[in-house]
Amino acid sequence: MKKQQILAALSVLLAAEAAGCSAFPTAESMAGNKKTGFCDAADLESGKAYVWHHEGGSLKKDLENPGKEEVYFTCITGDYNFKKKELEEVSEYPRNIWVDAGEDEQIPTVTKGDCLLYVSEDSVPDSIVFERFADYGYTIGVSGLSADEGGHYYLTYADVEEDDYKHYIDMNSDARQLAELSPVPRLYLDKAGDVKVDKDSVSDGGTVLGLTKGKTYVCEFYTGTYYQDFALKADIHSFVSMERFVSHDYEFMHSSFIRVPVPDYLKSGYYFVNGAGLFRYVAKEDWALYNGNAYDPSIDWNDPVILYNRDGTVRFDPSAIGSGETEVDMPETESAADPGEDGDCGNENKDQRKEDDS
DSSP: OOHHHHHHHHHHHHHHHHHSSSSSOOGGGTTTTTEEEEGGGOOOOTTOOEEEEEEEEEEHHHHSSSSSSEEEEEEOOOEEEEEOOOOSSSSSSSSSSETTTTTTGGGGGGTTTTTEEEEOSSOOOOSSSEEEEEEEEOSSSBOOOOTTTSSEEEEOOOSSSGGGGGGTTTTTTTGGGGGGSSSOSEEEEEEETTTEEEEEBBOOOOOOOOOOOOOOOEEEEETTEEEEEEEEEOOOEEEEEEEEEEEEEEESSSSSSEEEEOOOOOOOOEEEEETTEEEEEGGGGGGGTTSSSSTTTOOOOOOSSSSOTTTOOEOOOOOGGGSSSSSSOOOOOSSSSOOOOOOOOOOOHHHHHHHHHH
């Protein structure tokens, strides 16, 4: 009986493979237990964003004749603290994304020749929001640390409501242990192993820097003046919101999705597109540098696009060109990515080209 069941299962799997994609999902095409790589556009889900990547291939041909190779890759979300507020511009707390180190390879990359896609079964977006997140590397599952006047760092643990810690802690990491503590106005973190938590070891996003990926640290927290030790692992790839851009450029593809060109003024970085998911963008000037891995310290992923005056007013914002919001001319740049075989994946910004033509 078991032999018959095994033969029947193999028959189903072989039939599925003959019809298209392999029925055996690989580690490279999974995020957690959910498949993230697809070979047929018919399998893409509504409300999600994808990156098409097929070296030497053509998006048009892949649409007409799906093959066995995975060419559509999901922009994953990781764990984030702004659910149901994905497209909001202002937040009362820092917008954080935490991606487990075992899954951050599933963040798709947009580079030369790749396409960014968006799927919706019921609406076409009026605008495409590119929210940029600063990459602070691998750390414990805590973000949003603030400094008091003495330079000691803390989490605003229960300033507004008892579950306020959820805005600063990845509740799917081992840092969720902190939720067991009694509510206090400020939960201080003094050390992570031998790392003193101070201005030299805390990022602009309030994450602890200088930790080794995968290493466990005894972290010294304080409720009032009482210390609380927690063993936390630096297995979280941490991202914190830093900039936001809006585009109105897209192209219908006679399929289930629209193609979304990446604005040519964007720099290498991580972008949460239209509230759907995160992708890694490698600008042309960094193509030769990028190591192809989930983390590349040789590239500055956090080099700001928007520049500010000392008083906090915007000095330069290329996305506002033509809106009267900035007096600074946008420097001339080349297209963000070269066209694919049929010219179907050129990531040029049509809105900007129209401004230049005028």
